[in-house]
Amino acid sequence: MALLKKVLIVGGGTAGWLAACYLAKALNARDPRSVQVHLVESSNIGLLGVGEATFPSIRGTLAAIGLDERRFLVGATATYKQGIHYRHWVRPPGTPGADHFFHPFSVPSQRPGGPELLPYWLLGAAPEGMPFADAVTMQSLLVDHYRGPRRATDPDYQGPMNHAFHFDAAHFARVLAEHGQETLGVHRHLATVERTELDEHGAIARVITTELGPLTADLYVDCTGLRGALIGGVMQSPFRSRRDVLFADRAVAMQVPYEHADTPIPSYTISTAQEAGWIWDIGLQKRRGVGYVYSSRHTDTERAEQVFRSYLGPAAEGLKAMHIKFETGYRPEHWRKNCVAVGLAGGFVEPLESTGIALIELATYLLTHLLPGDTDDMERAARHFNEMMVARYDRIIDFIKMHYCLSQRRDSPFWIDNADPASIPQTLQDKLALWKQRPPHRLDFVSDLEMFMVSSWQYVLYGMEFKTDLSHSRSAYPRFDEARQEFAMIQQVAARALNDLPDHRALVEQLCAEHERRVERERGTAA
Numbered sequence: 001m002a003l004l005k006k007v008l009i010v011g012g013g014t015a016g017w018l019a020a021c022y023l024a025k026a027l028n029a030r031d032p033r034s035v036q037v038h039l040v041e042s043s044n045i046g047l048l049g050v051g052e053a054t055f056p057s058i059r060g061t062l063a064a065i066g067l068d069e070r071r072f073l074v075g076a077t078a079t080y081k082q083g084i085h086y087r088h089w090v091r092p093p094g095t096p097g098a099d100h101f102f103h104p105f106s107v108p109s110q111r112p113g114g115p116e117l118l119p120y121w122l123l124g125a126a127p128e129g130m131p132f133a134d135a136v137t138m139q140s141l142l143v144d145h146y147r148g149p150r151r152a153t154d155p156d157y158q159g160p161m162n163h164a165f166h167f168d169a170a171h172f173a174r175v176l177a178e179h180g181q182e183t184l185g186v187h188r189h190l191a192t193v194e195r196t197e198l199d200e201h202g203a204i205a206r207v208i209t210t211e212l213g214p215l216t217a218d219l220y221v222d223c224t225g226l227r228g229a230l231i232g233g234v235m236q237s238p239f240r241s242r243r244d245v246l247f248a249d250r251a252v253a254m255q256v257p258y259e260h261a262d263t264p265i266p267s268y269t270i271s272t273a274q275e276a277g278w279i280w281d282i283g284l285q286k287r288r289g290v291g292y293v294y295s296s297r298h299t300d301t302e303r304a305e306q307v308f309r310s311y312l313g314p315a316a317e318g319l320k321a322m323h324i325k326f327e328t329g330y331r332p333e334h335w336r337k338n339c340v341a342v343g344l345a346g347g348f349v350e351p352l353e354s355t356g357i358a359l360i361e362l363a364t365y366l367l368t369h370l371l372p373g374d375t376d377d378m379e380r381a382a383r384h385f386n387e388m389m390v391a392r393y394d395r396i397i398d399f400i401k402m403h404y405c406l407s408q409r410r411d412s413p414f415w416i417d418n419a420d421p422a423s424i425p426q427t428l429q430d431k432l433a434l435w436k437q438r439p440p441h442r443l444d445f446v447s448d449l450e451m452f453m454v455s456s457w458q459y460v461l462y463g464m465e466f467k468t469d470l471s472h473s474r475s476a477y478p479r480f481d482e483a484r485q486e487f488a489m490i491q492q493v494a495a496r497a498l499n500d501l502p503d504h505r506a507l508v509e510q511l512c513a514e515h516e517r518r519v520e521r522e523r524g525t526a527a
C-alpha cells in the first residue's frame, strides 16, 4: 500500500486554482501530515481569459473554500447573474412574435400542497400570453427592474433569489491564488512544464520544468487549458469531438468599457442569436464582456468580426478583438493512471449555458470525494470518475442542442443544419417526442448525472415555444381556479419584492465598499 501524499496541479487558470483551493480545503492541506497540494503555473503561457459567466453551483463552491463574498466581489470584479436572457433564438429579428425569453435560475413557485403550475400554464390558466418563466417565478420581473438577487444584510452566498456570478476570469484566478496560498496551504511554483516522463507502468513519474527542473507527485492534475499538455500529451487520452451536434468552434471576444460610470448592470447574461451562432453580453463592474460564438463551417473570421462589430456599434470603435478556437467535446478518459484532467484540458461544451466552470467544480468535487487513500486504487477511482463525467457531458450536450434544434429560424444554413435530425442525439429526440404529450418531469432525469434540473429544461423548452398538447388529459387537472389564484399571487409577491431587493449596481458597490472599509480598518489595526 502506497499512501497518497502529494498532488501537483499543472496550470494556474480558473481550473487550476479552483481545483487547488477545493482540494486543499477538503484535504486540510495546511496540516503537514495531510495530503499536500502544489500548483505549478507558467508566466510565459497566458490564461484563456474568457469564462465570465457561472452557474449557481459556484456559490456552494466559493462558500466551501471559505472565500469571503465581499473579498471575492472586489477581487474578481464580479456582479450577480440570475439567469440568461435569450434574444432572437425562436425567430429572426423583424418577424412577428416574441423576440426574447428568459431562463431564470429560481425554480418555479410551488406552494406545499398546491397544484404544480406547469400543466395549468399549458392549459391556459396563466394571464393570456404570459411566458412560462414570467408566470411561475418572480425572478423575471425583478431582473427587468435591475434588482439584485439578495440584500446586503443576507449572509454570504445566500439570498431570496437563486443566483450565480459574472466575473473577470483572470482576476478570479488571482483572488483564488491569493486565498489558496494565504489561507489553505497551497504551494505555488512559477515554472513552465516542458515535458513529462513516465514510469515503467505508464504512469507519470515526473514533470520537467524549464526553471525548476523535475517536480514529482503521486497524482498530477492537468489544468493546462486547451493544450491538455499531460492528458493529451504523454497520457494520450483521446478527445471525442461532438462538433456533429454542436457546431460552434470559434469565438471573437472584446472587453467594452461602459459609457457612463452609473450605467445600470443587468443581472443576467444576454445571449443574442446571430446568422452563424450567438453573442454573449455580460455586465461586470467596470466593463462589459462580449463575444460572438460561431461555427467556422457556416461563416469566416472576417464576416464574424463584422457581425460582432455591428452588434456592438460605436462602443467597439478602436477596440481590438480577440479570436479564439475551441471544439465541443471531451476526453472519455479524463483520468488515466495518475493523471486527471480538470477544465478545458478535459473537455468543453460551447459556453451557451456557462457549463465550463461548473464542470470544473464538478470534476474537483468528484476528485476530492473519490480520491483513494492508497495510490494502488487509482484505476478504480478513475473508472467511476470517468463514467460520471461522460454522463454529465452527454446530458449537457443534449440540453444545449435543444436550444438550437427547437428554433424556428431557417434564415441561414447554420439554423437549417441545426434542425437536421441527423445532428440531434437520439437521447434528445426521445425526450422531445415524449414531451409532445406531457411536460418534462423530474423523473425523466437522474439527478446525480444532471447539471440542469427539470426546471431549466422546462424554461428553455417553453421559452423556445415548444408545444405540449394536454388536451387529451385535461380532466386530470381539475385545480384550474386554484392555479389561477397562484399565478395572480406570484405577480403580487413579485411587486412587493421589488421594494425589498436593492438595485443590482448599488448592491455590488455597497458590498465592495464594505470590503474596502474592512481592509482599511484591518490595516489601521495592524499599524
Ligand SMILES: Cc1cc2nc3c(=O)[nH]c(=O)nc-3n(C[C@H](O)[C@H](O)[C@H](O)COP(=O)(O)OP(=O)(O)OC[C@H]3O[C@@H](n4cnc5c(N)ncnc54)[C@H](O)[C@@H]3O)c2cc1C
Binding pocket: 010, 011, 012, 013, 014, 015, 016, 040, 041, 042, 043, 044, 045, 046, 047, 048, 049, 050, 051, 052, 053, 054, 169, 191, 192, 193, 194, 223, 224, 225, 226, 227, 229, 250, 251, 291, 293, 324, 325, 326, 342, 343, 344, 345, 351, 354, 355, 356, 357, 358, 360
Ligand atoms: C469562447 C469561450 C467562452 C467561455 N465562456 C465561459 C463562460 O461564460 N462560463 C464558463 O463557465 N466557462 C466559459 N468558458 C470556459 C472557461 O473559459 C474555462 O472553463 C476556464 O477558463 C478554465 O480554463 P482553464 O483553467 O482550463 O484553462 P486556462 O485559463 O487556459 O489556463 C491554463 C493554465 O495552464 C497554464 N499552462 C499551460 N501550459 C502550461 C505548461 N506547459 N506549464 C505550466 N503551466 C501551463 C497556463 O499558464 C494557465 O495558467 C469559455 C470558453 C471559451 C473558449
